[in-house]
Amino acid sequence: LNGGLAVGAALGGLALHAGTRSAYLSVFALDAVAFLGCALILGRLPAVAPAAGPAGGGPGLAVLRDRPYALLALLNALMLLRMPLLSLALPLWIVERTAAPGWTVSALFVLNTGVVTLFQVRAARSVTDLATAARAVRWSGAVMCAACAVFALSGAVSGALSGGLPGSLPGSSPEFGRGAGAGAVGAAVAVLVLGAVLQVLAEMRHSAGAWQIGFALAPADRIGQYQGFYGTGVPVARTLGPLLVTTLLIGWGMPGWLLLGGVFLVAGAATGPAVRWAEAAR
Numbered sequence: 001l002n003g004g005l006a007v008g009a010a011l012g013g014l015a016l017h018a019g020t021r022s023a024y025l026s027v028f029a030l031d032a033v034a035f036l037g038c039a040l041i042l043g044r045l046p047a048v049a050p051a052a053g054p055a056g057g058g059p060g061l062a063v064l065r066d067r068p069y070a071l072l073a074l075l076n077a078l079m080l081l082r083m084p085l086l087s088l089a090l091p092l093w094i095v096e097r098t099a100a101p102g103w104t105v106s107a108l109f110v111l112n113t114g115v116v117t118l119f120q121v122r123a124a125r126s127v128t129d130l131a132t133a134a135r136a137v138r139w140s141g142a143v144m145c146a147a148c149a150v151f152a153l154s155g156a157v158s159g160a161l162s163g164g165l166p167g168s169l170p171g172s173s174p175e176f177g178r179g180a181g182a183g184a185v186g187a188a189v190a191v192l193v194l195g196a197v198l199q200v201l202a203e204m205r206h207s208a209g210a211w212q213i214g215f216a217l218a219p220a221d222r223i224g225q226y227q228g229f230y231g232t233g234v235p236v237a238r239t240l241g242p243l244l245v246t247t248l249l250i251g252w253g254m255p256g257w258l259l260l261g262g263v264f265l266v267a268g269a270a271t272g273p274a275v276r277w278a279e280a281a282r
Contacts, residue, residue, distance in 0.1 A: 005113040006221035013106025060220060063229045068278035069217055075274060076210050077233035078267040079137065080201055082144060084241035086112060089249045090151065096250065099158035099184040100192055108196040115200045126209035130216050130279060134272040136209030143266015148261030150195035152254040158188045217278050
């Protein structure tokens with residue numbers, strides 16, 4: 001998954017750098033061919049009959065009455081706000097509020113997906129039980145808070161070095177950053193790369209901890225029900241997250257970044273007590 005995202009982001013970056021109609025159409029055409037190829041490959045897979053097995057015990061919505069687990073699912077959804085942050089809010093921030101060139105969006109996406117592809121397994125090795133999982137999520141929340149502060153700084157640095165409006169302030173012009181000098185561009189890119197490194201480190205640790213928590217606390221006879229509920233954090237973050245993060249970051253600027261960082265910090269810190277509550281209730 002992340003390997004494909006990295007390749008796609010790299011190709012998109014080339015199209016953005018070229019900035020021509022033919023480049024954009026070529027990328028879309030290549031994407032269509034890739035989808036067609038995947039469909040042909042998947043269509044050749046044999047159909048498999050579902051395996052017979054005993055039905056899970058307990059009421060169908062038992063997970064909703066498991067308050068500690070429901071709280072952990074909510075905290076996980078808050079931590080997953082990093083998803084629209086990378087794919088939507090940060091690109092808008094880069095284009096509207098910093099002196100960084102447009103191709104920086106693709107470069108940061110390639111950085112993120114490439115690091116996850118190469119190092120996710122290694123980053124998860126230390127997560128072996130609920131205690132280490134809770135520590136991993138707490139660490140992730142703190143690092144995501146730091147990443148948000150660094151991303152906010154990218155707008156202020158761009159404004160200070162280019163002599164324009166500080167990109168961190170609400171109301172900055174969409175034209176901000178265009179025609180900025182090499183110093184402002186280089187500084188903005190460097191700060192954004194630092195923020196992206198912090199974000200991907202936090203992402204890998206959160207993923208490792210969240211998987212351990214979601215599986216370890218699910219009853220053996222209702223794993224599907226519990227995992228389905230815990231996994232709703234992804235669609236919630238992808239559905240409601242874009243509105244939330246764009247309002248905070250593009251509408252509020254630096255205060256929005258700091259508030260979002262605080263959300264990550266609190267959600268990560270609250271995971272440990274919630275895990276202990278869930279363990280005690282088992």
